[in-house]
Amino acid sequence: xxxxxxxxxxKLVFFNALTKTTIVTLLLILVxxxxxxITRQDTDKELLQKLDKVLTIIETDGINSFIDQNAxxxxxxxxxxxxxxxxxxxxxxxDTLIDEIQFSQRNIEDEIIDYRVLSYSLKKEGxxxxxxxxxxxxxxxxxxxxxxSYAVIFLIIILLxxxxxxxxxxxxxxxxxxxxxxxxxxxxxxVNFDFSNIASKTTxxxxxxxxxxxxxxxxxxxxxSEREYIGNVSxxxxxxxxxxxTKLDNIMLSKSLAEADMIKIVEAKQTLHRLTHLVRSxxxxxxIENEEYLLNEKVNINVLIDEVINExxxxxxxxGLILERNETxxxxxxxxxxxxxxxxxxxxxxxxxxxxxxxxxxxISEISKDGFMLNITDTGIGMISNQTEQLFLRHKxxxxxxDSFGIGLTLTKKIADYHKISISVKSxxxxxxxxxxxxxxxxxxxx
Amino acid sequence: xxxxxxxxxxxxxxxxxxxxxxxxxxxxxxxTGKEASEMIAFNPxxxxxxxxxxxxxxxxxxxxxxxxxNPESYIIIITARNEIEDKIIGLNxxxxxxxxxxxxxxxxxxxxxAISRRKFGYKTSKxxxxxxNLDTIKKTLQYNNQIIELTSKEFKLxxxxxLNRNRILDRLQLMEHVWGDFFEEDYDSxxxxxxxxxxxxxxxxxxxxxxxxxxxxxxxKFEITD
Numbered sequence: 001x002x003x004x005x006x007x008x009x010x011k012l013v014f015f016n017a018l019t020k021t022t023i024v025t026l027l028l029i030l031v032x033x034x035x036x037x038i039t040r041q042d043t044d045k046e047l048l049q050k051l052d053k054v055l056t057i058i059e060t061d062g063i064n065s066f067i068d069q070n071a072x073x074x075x076x077x078x079x080x081x082x083x084x085x086x087x088x089x090x091x092x093x094x095d096t097l098i099d100e101i102q103f104s105q106r107n108i109e110d111e112i113i114d115y116r117v118l119s120y121s122l123k124k125e126g127x128x129x130x131x132x133x134x135x136x137x138x139x140x141x142x143x144x145x146x147x148x149s150y151a152v153i154f155l156i157i158i159l160l161x162x163x164x165x166x167x168x169x170x171x172x173x174x175x176x177x178x179x180x181x182x183x184x185x186x187x188x189x190x191v192n193f194d195f196s197n198i199a200s201k202t203t204x205x206x207x208x209x210x211x212x213x214x215x216x217x218x219x220x221x222x223x224x225s226e227r228e229y230i231g232n233v234s235x236x237x238x239x240x241x242x243x244x245x246t247k248l249d250n251i252m253l254s255k256s257l258a259e260a261d262m263i264k265i266v267e268a269k270q271t272l273h274r275l276t277h278l279v280r281s282x283x284x285x286x287x288i289e290n291e292e293y294l295l296n297e298k299v300n301i302n303v304l305i306d307e308v309i310n311e312x313x314x315x316x317x318x319x320g321l322i323l324e325r326n327e328t329x330x331x332x333x334x335x336x337x338x339x340x341x342x343x344x345x346x347x348x349x350x351x352x353x354x355x356x357x358x359x360x361x362x363x364i365s366e367i368s369k370d371g372f373m374l375n376i377t378d379t380g381i382g383m384i385s386n387q388t389e390q391l392f393l394r395h396k397x398x399x400x401x402x403d404s405f406g407i408g409l410t411l412t413k414k415i416a417d418y419h420k421i422s423i424s425v426k427s428x429x430x431x432x433x434x435x436x437x438x439x440x441x442x443x444x445x446x447x
Numbered sequence: 448x449x450x451x452x453x454x455x456x457x458x459x460x461x462x463x464x465x466x467x468x469x470x471x472x473x474x475x476x477x478x479t480g481k482e483a484s485e486m487i488a489f490n491p492x493x494x495x496x497x498x499x500x501x502x503x504x505x506x507x508x509x510x511x512x513x514x515x516x517n518p519e520s521y522i523i524i525i526t527a528r529n530e531i532e533d534k535i536i537g538l539n540x541x542x543x544x545x546x547x548x549x550x551x552x553x554x555x556x557x558x559x560x561a562i563s564r565r566k567f568g569y570k571t572s573k574x575x576x577x578x579x580n581l582d583t584i585k586k587t588l589q590y591n592n593q594i595i596e597l598t599s600k601e602f603k604l605x606x607x608x609x610l611n612r613n614r615i616l617d618r619l620q621l622m623e624h625v626w627g628d629f630f631e632e633d634y635d636s637x638x639x640x641x642x643x644x645x646x647x648x649x650x651x652x653x654x655x656x657x658x659x660x661x662x663x664x665x666x667x668k669f670e671i672t673d
Contacts, residue, residue: 238549239527241549242456244549245549246463246466246552247458249466250552252617253614262665269619276549314638314642318637318638
């Protein structure tokens with residue numbers, strides 16, 4: 001699930017939001033019941049207060065001021081115009097003890113109205129009276145609704161405010177973490193790592209930053225040592241290779257040498273040549289990694305492509321392939337290292353030719369909105385997806401028939417990365433391969 | 448012709464010397480920059496083969512000294528650094544050519560011969576075989592004053608074969624000469640065979656003699672019997 005791949009900051013915010021929303025939802029479920037309960041209790045309290053007042057009046061004025069003893073109906077009733085409240089007193093036939101509050105429906109002037117009714121029996125002058133004080137449920141419901149609305153608004157506001165505070169706080173809290181991640185993310189190679197300490201009062205982050213810096217220092221030393229080693233070894237290897245090569249050349253020139261021995265020497269020279277090519281490629285890669293090449297030449301890429309085609313065209317012709325090249329009247333000047341750029345384009349086209357036996361090599365270059373695109377399409381053996389992923393790794397070759405160290409494409413990728421040129425590969429087995437080079441527009445190019 | 452070989456690797460220097468001596472050149476060898484500096488100051492040389500990576504001397508300083516004391520001499524830089532910038536710096540500093548290690552000694556010889564021809568003018572730039580005339584400066588091939596169309600690579604190949612006439616050249620040497628820096632680790636020698644086939648075809652149009660002999664399993668030999 002995508003949610004598990006979120007950033008820590010987002011996960012914390014998400015978790016907080018989830019727990020708070022759960023709590024608020026529970027509260028919202030409870031609010032109607034709570035509001036009802038509060039309203040009921042308030043109403044009951046109000047009814048009891050009113051009962052006290054009625055009892056005080058009865059005590060002061062006497063029950064007879066309410067009940068006419070001579071009347072047939074020994075009862076008293078009073079309600080206000082809107083029938084929101086009523087008070088009734090009636091003489092009971094039996095001596096019953098009543099003291100309760102309950103919901104009840106009353107018919108007042110042919111209108112059925114819901115009331116909360118307090119019923120209380122009072123003994124006065126040897127007779128039992130029932131006092132009932134009612135309050136209309138309409139009023140109670142309205143109050144209850146109001147209470148619910150205020151509670152919901154209040155809870156939502158609280159929820160939003162706390163979420164916002166959480167978000168700001170988590171962002172503030174994890175800012176050092178973002179800086180550490182950004183330092184790691186922006187690192188092209190260990191030598192370019194930003195070793196400055198991050199500003200933080202959180203000891204965990206300070207410790208993490210210091211540990212990463214210490215680790216990166218170790219990696220940096222190992223990295224420098226490795227690339228210096230490759231560079232030095234490659235350079236040093238060329239001298240003994242050169243000696244062997246010259247010796248073999250001299251032996252070849254000997255007039256007394258038998259033809260069978262000559263063939264063996266030629267084979268030895270071929271192996272030595274492979275070694276030379278490997279060492280030279282490693283040396284160039286080491287120099288790229290050491291950023292020894294200057295990227296300061298203005299290179300017209302379309303002209304450069306034509307130069308490569310001119311150099312490689314006979315290979316295309318010899319294999320009976322068709323070269324297709326689009327019309328290129330535009331000029332795209334790219335600032336970089338011409339020798340390296342030539343090698344990069346040459347290696348890609350050369351590789352296309354190598355793995356294509358029938359069909360064509362199509363080279364299309366055009367200005368794109370992001371810069372400049374160069375597509376090299378062949379109708380060769382193609383690759384499966386696993387192979388396209390490994391295409392630019394060292395020592396990979398995809399044909400059993402063609403012996404290769406595969407270092408040419410590794411070098412190509414290194415050159416592309418060095419110039420910030422992106423390479424993508426699309427391939428279909430037995431149909432062919434497309435290599436797409438995207439030259440960046442801004443920073444180091446102009447059209 | 449007198450040549451100074453400045454190379455700190457004794458074995459390599461000796462191999463180059465042995466070959467050039469066999470080619471009738473007069474050779475001196477200097478293994479250190481200091482030694483070379485003294486030799487350049489007191490002796491006139493036609494050629495100086497200069498290794499730029501000397502442990503005791505800056506190669507380019509030695510180049511400047513050579514230009515000062517031996518302004519007439521031709522300088523070929525030899526270095527293990529096969530970089531275009533080094534090549535440009537070397538050539539801008541007065542060197543006449545550049546060879547990256549490891550190189551074929553026949554390639555070195557062809558460079559020396561090419562510079563020699565430039566030095567002595569057009570008279571020695573033409574090589575004749577049968578009724579063919581190969582002009583190494585104008586890069587043309589003629590048969591009885593009739594120009595034969597050759598592609599640049601065909602000319603390069605034929606020129607190299609003719610310069611090393613009567614000597615077996617293996618395919619690797621030919622590929623190195625024709626493709627130079629763009630020569631791959633897994634080269635396909637078929638390309639050379641196709642070029643040779645095309646050159647033969649063009650020569651046969653004018654002359655039935657088989658000038659280029661195939662040496663099975665090795666390469667080719669351009670045969671001229673004087």
